[in-house]
Amino acid sequence: MTAHLSIRDLSKTYPNGTRALKGISLDVPPGMFGLLGRNGAGKSTLMRILATLQDPDDGTIQLGELDVIRQKERVRETLGYLPQSFGFHPRVRAERLLDHFAVLKGLVDTRARRDVVAELLRRTNLWDVRNQRVGTFSGGMRQRLGVAVALLGNPKLIIVDEPTAGLDPEERVRFLNLLSEIGEASAVLLSTHIVEDVEELCSNLAIIDRGEILLAGAPAQVIGEMRGRVWRRSVTRAELPVLEQEHAVISTKLLAGQTIAHVFAEESPGTGFEAVEPDLKDVYFAVMSGHRGARAAAA
């Protein structure tokens, strides 16, 4: 029943000249889909366009049979959207608010609506605070209430824009668990700049930067393609510039005072390097630094 989302040649340029999307094409199958990219990559613009709140300059979006750009009303009927930044009227009680959105989402039957609202409150663990004013909620609680709103009305497509920003690590984990549950029933498009979010949850992902999709695929597949090509070596700070000149350094990080550099190479780059089992971070940095994906292909 879940619909396939297909994006073709999507472009968007803002009046100030910023090209937020440059002809993006993407297929989002049912399940969790991670959209990875740093701040300003065009994620939110894409999300808003998918959420019918903005029109692209060019391109088409199909959600199953529906044309997302032209049939906004119909799309909204099957849409759950949790924006990056949002608010609630602070003086309203949580349950009342959810009930309100339920009517807006077309749940007009009173008893059924009450059940749905109650169940969603329980699922998001907000049942005990349902009579509390939303203004008193913590960030995580608010975020979960947002998810509850997004889940109303059995959406086929759920768009979640940077949901974990600002959550503490524990809360983040639990929140992601919640999302993964949802992902089983619908297509969930999750945008984030945190690699772990995607790694832990998504069955598919795409990396976006400066309005372009640099890489798309399943995490296992893209990681697998890197296997045996990532090497590691610890260097001193002084050695780093030389290393960067000689090798394709994809990332460096500090570990106990020492700099550890990951290098991309088809075979061992030399002594002092040891092979590393790659993770999604390596993929991400390799793509962003132009050693893998669309940019590498273009170079």
Place this chain on the structure above:
Amino acid sequence: MRFGEVFRYELSHRLRSVSTWLYAGFLFLIGFWVIHVAATGTNPTHVNAPQALAETTALFCGLFGILVTAGLFSDAAIRDRAAGMDPLLFTTRLRPAEYLGGRFLAALAINGILALASPLGLAVATLMPYLQRDAIGPNQLAAYLQPVLLFLLPNLVLIGAILFTIAALTRQAIPVYLGAIAIFIGYLVAANYWSGITNPMLSALADPLGINALKAMTAYWTTSERNTRLIGFPSMLLWNRVLWLAIAAALLAVLQRTFRFTQRDVKQRKERRPGSVDAPRQVRPAGAVPQVRDVFGSRTRMRQTLAVMRQSLAEAMSGFAFPLAFLATIGLVVLWGWNLGESVFDTITWPVTHLVAQVVLSERAIVIPWLVIALFAGELVWKDRETGAAQIADAAPVRTSIVLLGRFLALVALIALFQLAFLLGGILLQALQGYYAFELGLYVRILFGWHCVEYVLLAAFAMTVHVLVNHKYVGHVVVLLATFFNHSALYGIHHLLIYNGGPALTYSEMNGFGPFVTPFVWFKLYWAAWALLFAVVTMLFWVRGPELGLRQRLATARARFTARAARIAGLAVALILAFGGFIFYNTNVLNAYLPPQKAGLPQAEYERRYARYRNLPQPVIDGAELRFEIDPEQGAVDMRGAYRLVNRSGAPIRSVHVETPSGRDYEVRSMKFDRGAKAELVDAEHGYRIFALARALAPGESMRFSFEVAFRPHGFRHGGSQTTVVRNGSYFDRRLLPFIGYQPGFEVSGDSERKRYGLPSRPSMPGPGDATARRYQSGFRDGDRMQIETIVGTAPDQIAVVPGMLRRSWMENGRRYVHYSSRIPETFGTAVFSARYAVKKGQWKDVALEIFHHPPHRANLDRMMSGMQASLDYYTSTFGPYPYRELRIVEVPPYSINARAFPSALALAEQNFITRTEPGLVDLTFFGTTHEVAHQWWGGQIRPAYAKGRRFVSESLANYSAMLVTEKVLGPAEARRVYDFQMNRYLQRRGETGKDVPLLKVDDDMPHVSYGKGAVAMYTLREQIGADTMNVALRRFLEKYRGSGPPYPTSLDLYAELRAVTPPSMHSLLTDLFETITLWDIKTQCAASRRLADGTYEVTLEVMAQKLRADSAGAETATPMNDLLEVGVFAPGKDEPSSLTRHRIRSGPQTIRIIVPHEPSRAGVDPYRKLIERERDDNVVDVKTGG
């Protein structure tokens, strides 16, 4: 250094903001518009006269400027917090005083510069070539600058300080706006009450904006003074300014001491942070959410609409703003309405429901619904976006039209709630004033019927503006300004072209909304169609998702313009055309449409075409038989009648000119003479017909002229409904019947109007001394006294009344008829009344007294009855016999007249029946009755010639007579109250209208002279020569001219009788009072007393006196004074002088010494204020006791 940086930073921020320039534009437009509105009026004071500019600048520009001030100062104080920059800023080395001072002064500097935009707007507007040139005088730079320095800038400091303090302490915008509104409304409320402060210094100082001081200073200024004299920098105003600037400084000092850089949240938001809960560790299985099928049908849409409405309403009503505003509204209604009863037609009335609903709730308190609509429309448009809820809600499957409709319904509900507050406030007001006859049904009809429709349409407009403007604060300002100007600039434009326009309405207790309902309904349907079109536009431009500039919004709108939207827009346009067409058919096709400024055009054309017949010999009417068939349901009357025409001209008359009302609702069905006659000219458009007689009417010969005419209105008119014949309370006079010959009384009067229509300027009336002055007794010259027979048929439940003697009344064909005839020959005035009357009967000697009144209007009947009896008593014994056997009072709706006297009958409008009296207030029911009864002598028996000064004979004498009866029945204190009232009326209106002439030459349009000064002058003269002497003169005058004219008496004939009885030593007083405009100015500078050896006291008064003569434009020149005046000395605790002596008072300073037997406390010249003086409060001063 840091202070300077704060200042510069703020300044440059402001200069780069678009809103700054928008504010400048608004302020400019306010000035620009005010001139346009003022220039359409008929005020003789130039719109750019220094006094007018000062008032406009201080009041309009100042009050509307508050809106801008609120925006600027709240932004300066709150912006950091809103942007979250305050923690960074407050942790620098910046000190609070530097921060506050820099911000405040920068905002003040910007606002000071912006404020100049409104005088600039005023000045530019005066240069607009299309404005009436005679409304605009020469521009003087100082006239613009002085108000800026005196009012605009100091008030800015004060209001800025208040709002800045509120903003800095609360760190929220809403309290600032509420504060601004409170100042705005508070000022309007207080303005109602300053008149109550009797101490002039205190009253001038109490006004924080200084406008009261300005008003007090210029109240009695004449037109020429207003037009030329600069306000200058009078000390009273300067003291006021100093006082309030000091208060502003004190406020800022308090702020500086209280303000802390700490963040308020830490302290206050402890209230409730109840237990937070974590996300579930174990997520419940997905299947647990019931799989409800959502349906998107019409039922869903309805539920969604209601959900949006409910949510928006709950949101708007939560928090403290709504309950506060609700209670404030109730309080304001009571405050605003408290003096309601004192201001209607100069009478003191009960706070009856329709007055409360109309005067208080729709005129004085009109700003409340405006503010509610503007502010809540803005809230409803913006709330979701501000809280961020829009981010989610916008993606919900709800049609934009439903989002809009739900919010609009919430706004409608809010309007209804505030109408409820109005209702409660109105009832509270009535109850507090001891009036308990609450008419809930009428309240509901007016508040939830008429007004709600008005406001709902306004709400549609407000929401559209807010959505299109897409800037909350600018939206508020645009809505308020548009509403304000829409309200005040309607003049002269077809109602179809001004949003929410329509003819004004008058409520009558007798007739309800009567004839006004039909046009109201059609006009509102028409505007509702516009509102629907607006709704489509709003839907197209409603922001959903991130805002992306104009181009994107246009693109979105284009995309949203679906077939359905197009269909609705099409429907709206079709309805606009249909309703508009129907209205146009009624106002412009069935009825003649003329914009108000051209209303006199047909009259002018009448004069242009036929004035050449002005002196053509014509027969006069010598007897009339009339039959009226009134149809109250249709608002129509059919008239049949016959005149006996006599040739009194001395020459044969070959053609008869007949004049009727013009207009499409007047039908002439037949006109016949009892001899051969041919219609030579028929000009129905101007109501003029000429019949050539087959055989000339010889001198002294008479003939019969019979006619059938009808007044049958068609549809409704543009300029209000016809109120001549109505469902209940018809009243019309002979003007519906044919006249014989050209009637100068129909000509356009008033110089400026004549000029506008291109008619030659000429005196509208001869002067009292002119050779021809005594020939006519009216502008309608086709008859003198005559026998009149009148039969009137009306609806069976109504009583018809005609002045005269009731012969018979009967039922016929289901209608009720009366037959009246004149007891003695009467002036042909023919008034006809018909309504569902109750009759109160009484008796005075052999005269039957009757009051025909609206059944519930019983409160004043006894006072009217006793007024009639006391008047008849006094006048018959003082002036001469009353010629009739009946005297009636007939109530009429408040459409056309307040009071009018006919032979043996007085017509009094409704308001006279609801006036009340209280100790300390003039009993105007009694006074009004005695005044109208006096017209049975002055105006009835004595009919003054149609010449300037005729109102001196009729109105001055009637008012004087009424004062005599009042004095006799209610005592001298009451008479003195009436006297003060008349004096004030004269002086104030003379300043406002700029019209003043000597009493003997008084024009018809100067009631303040004929009624006000006339009564004062006669009363003052009586004090000098004695009542008996006066009455001898009046009796002689009456005996001499009682008979039929011509010649009719002029003001000079009355004056001659007065002069004959006045000793020559006092002739100069006659000259001062009657022949000239004379103003005295007497000031007792100080008074001191000394105890003499014999136990008496010597009081020494230092007096300054002068006497001024004014010309008709108000220019004054001093004239030597040498008058015998009263000097009074008051014993302690006494209101009446214990010693009253007469002294000659000359021009200039002088000393007066009086010996009194007791210790004096106060003393002064002219203690009873009998002289015409602008400043009467300085006549008497406290006596200082010395050595």
